Amino acid sequence: xxxxxxxxxxxxxxxxxxxxxxxxxxxxxxxxxxxxxxxxxxxxxxxxxxxxxxxxxxxxxxxxxxxxxxxxxxxxxxxxxxxxxxxxxxxxxxxxxxxxxxxxxxxxxxxxxxxxxxxxxxxxxxxxxxxxxxxxxxxxxxxxxxxxxxxxxxxxxxxxxxxxxxxxxxxxxxxxxxxxxxxxxxxxxxxxxxxxxxxxxxxxxxxxxxxxxxxxxxxxxxxxxxxxxxxxxxxxxxxxxxxxxxxxxxxxxxxxxxxxxxxxxxxxxxxxxxxxxxxxxxxxxxxxxxxxxxxxxxxxxxxxxxxxxxxxxxxxxxxxxxxxxxxxxxxxxxxxxxxxxxxxxxxxxxx
Amino acid sequence: xxxxxxxxxxxxxxxxxxxxxxxxxxxxxxxxxxxxxxxxxxxxxxxxxxxxxxxxxxxxxxxxxxxxxxxxxxxxxxxxxxxxxxxxxxxxxxxxxxxxxxxxxxxxxxxxxxxxxxxxxxxxxxxxxxxxxxxxxxxxxxxxxxxxxxxxxxxxxxxxxxxxxxxxxxxxxxxxxxxxxxxxxxxxxxxxxxxxxxxxxxxxxxxxxxxxxxxxxxxxxxxxxxxxxxxxxxxxxxxxxxxxxxxxxxxxxxxxxxx
Numbered sequence: 128x129x130x131x132x133x134x135x136x137x138x139x140x141x142x143x144x145x146x147x148x149x150x151x152x153x154x155x156x157x158x159x160x161x162x163x164x165x166x167x168x169x170x171x172x173x174x175x176x177x178x179x180x181x182x183x184x185x186x187x188x189x190x191x192x193x194x195x196x197x198x199x200x201x202x203x204x205x206x207x208x209x210x211x212x213x214x215x216x217x218x219x220x221x222x223x224x225x226x227x228x229x230x231x232x233x234x235x236x237x238x239x240x241x242x243x244x245x246x247x248x249x250x251x252x253x254x255x256x257x258x259x260x261x262x263x264x265x266x267x268x269x270x271x272x273x274x275x276x277x278x279x280x281x282x283x284x285x286x287x288x289x290x291x292x293x294x295x296x297x298x299x300x301x302x303x304x305x306x307x308x309x310x311x312x313x314x315x316x317x318x319x320x321x322x323x324x325x326x327x328x329x330x331x332x333x334x335x336x337x338x339x340x341x342x343x344x345x346x347x348x349x350x351x352x353x354x355x356x357x358x359x360x361x362x363x364x365x366x367x368x369x370x371x372x373x374x375x376x377x378x379x380x381x382x383x384x385x386x387x388x389x390x391x392x393x394x395x396x397x398x399x400x401x402x403x404x405x406x407x408x409x410x411x412x413x414x415x416x417x418x419x420x421x422x423x424x425x426x427x428x429x430x431x432x433x434x435x436x437x438x439x440x441x442x443x444x445x446x447x448x449x450x451x452x453x454x455x456x457x458x459x460x461x462x463x464x465x466x467x468x469x470x471x472x473x474x475x476x477x478x
Numbered sequence: 479x480x481x482x483x484x485x486x487x488x489x490x491x492x493x494x495x496x497x498x499x500x501x502x503x504x505x506x507x508x509x510x511x512x513x514x515x516x517x518x519x520x521x522x523x524x525x526x527x528x529x530x531x532x533x534x535x536x537x538x539x540x541x542x543x544x545x546x547x548x549x550x551x552x553x554x555x556x557x558x559x560x561x562x563x564x565x566x567x568x569x570x571x572x573x574x575x576x577x578x579x580x581x582x583x584x585x586x587x588x589x590x591x592x593x594x595x596x597x598x599x600x601x602x603x604x605x606x607x608x609x610x611x612x613x614x615x616x617x618x619x620x621x622x623x624x625x626x627x628x629x630x631x632x633x634x635x636x637x638x639x640x641x642x643x644x645x646x647x648x649x650x651x652x653x654x655x656x657x658x659x660x661x662x663x664x665x666x667x668x669x670x671x672x673x674x675x676x677x678x679x680x681x682x683x684x685x686x687x688x689x690x691x692x693x694x695x696x697x698x699x700x701x702x703x704x705x706x707x708x709x710x711x712x713x714x715x716x717x718x719x720x721x722x723x724x725x726x727x728x729x730x731x732x733x734x735x736x737x
Contacts, residue, residue, distance in 0.1 A: 380590075
């Protein structure tokens with residue numbers, strides 16, 4: 128009888144263990160917050176108060192947990208806290224940047240700002256950034272027109288034709304290297320190229336497009352490669368089995384299946400280069416007038432305009448710079464939204 | 479429209495590796511021929527060599543003669559694309575084109591190869607092919623819905639409709655029912671019975687009962703030993719194969735005493 132009881136007590140494992148109350152993180156959070164607030168009142172700086180408050184949270188909750196839940200629970204609480212902290216550190220600059228740009232830039236933006244250039248025909252004429260918006264859109268469009276065909280076709284070669292051969296490996300390596308090219312080097316390349324062809328002191332928007340396309344092509348190649356790899360070989364085989372030639376299989380089956388992802392990749396590449404300043408300063412120059420011709424004369428883009436206004440440093444110029452930054456961010460956000468919508472529309476549907 | 483296939487001394491390689499060795503057989507026109515055998519013995523590889531799908535894999539090649547309608551498929555002057563228009567294929571997993579509707583899936587072969595066609599002619603082909611694949615009644619009200627929205631068995635019948643829409647002479651099926659439930663399987667087996675009037679059908683299957691149910695002739699493939707190439711052990715009418723096979727290895731495999 129006694130042995131039986133012994134066995135039973137050994138076998139029985141309790142599933143109930145002491146746990147902190149559910150609101151424990153909230154309670155500790157409130158304590159840490161009030162601790163931080165107290166420090167603020169005592170005259171400690173905002174940054175130090177925030178850091179000390181977060182530290183207090185990270186110490187108190189695991190310590191409490193260690194006392195009640197044991198080691199495993201305490202480690203869990205500590206790691207959860209650290210991950211949330213890392214997330215906050217990553218998000219704070221982003222939110223603060225958008226907040227700053229919107230709060231400082233939005234008020235400067237109105238119809239006049241959007242529809243006038245810097246070029247004055249009368250002394251009291253208002254100024255706007257119309258010329259820079261046009262410049263940004265045209266130069267980026269030019270870059271996209273150059274890099275999308277090159278990038279997409281290069282990716283098609285790499286995935287569909289060159290699978291694993293030496294040329295494909297070399298191209299993949301070079302594309303990886305190109306991804307890391309500093310933008311100023313791309314600008315110098317375009318500058319040197321156009322100086323060689325057209326002589327010294329040549330500036331034009333298309334030069335900027337060439338420089339930006341150098342930065343865009345590797346991104347487009349990478350994105351397209353990834354999407355083409357996602358297209359199952361089953362579909363290619365199904366198409367071959369119907370007696371479809373390889374090129375037609377690629378054009379009619381593989382590309383449409385991957386189209387959503389490719390378009391998203393292209394749009395992301397565009398939003399990546401739309402904010403470039405350095406290469407455009409070199410080759411596209413800067414002007415106060417609205418220039419609609421990519422192939423002749425200087426063109427100002429929004430980033431170059433922001434840079435120039437910032438250099439001047441007086442209050443009206445700074446307001447214009449903030450307004451231009453706001454417009455640039457709106458353009459990038461719209462592009463991203465458009466990319467998502469396009470991706471949704473063209474992705475293969477079910478049902 | 480159905481054609482017979484004469485195969486003599488076919489060896490199939492992946493690079494330097496000999497996968498299937500010394501196959502000789504005649505696949506009768508307008509009949510169903512089944513290939514059975516253990517996994518990895520080269521049935522699917524051999525099936526894919528019948529419409530030159532084999533060479534889609536880099537390094538794969540075929541020696542020997544495969545003659546359809548008096549023409550050797552592996553003659554240097556033969557265009558593999560032209561071969562595949564005559565010898566269609568249905569795969570193990572249903573693979574309708576995800577960007578296309580049911581209607582466009584059926585027409586895919588014709589549209590990709592022949593370009594534009596009249597709406598009335600296209601409608602006619604779609605209805606005939608879907609009726610041929612026993613799918614018409616289930617999908618006639620939603621022809622413009624995506625092909626991916628159908629059930630697995632319906633998708634496989636859609637793939638069969640797509641394959642027969644280009645009117646090949648031979649239809650190859652690589653384990654067409656292995657991803658399907660018994661009811662869908664039965665629907666496809668009924669379909670195979672109907673299709674053999676118009677097409678020469680070659681089917682690879684792991685299901686012995688299926689081979690016995692649907693085929694007129696059966697070929698048994700096996701490996702001589704692990705690491706050795708696969709070969710054709712026996713090729714006979716299905717009735718004889720399942721009742722009184724020539725080779726003891728065939729009987730052992732069919733009756734479940736493998737080895």
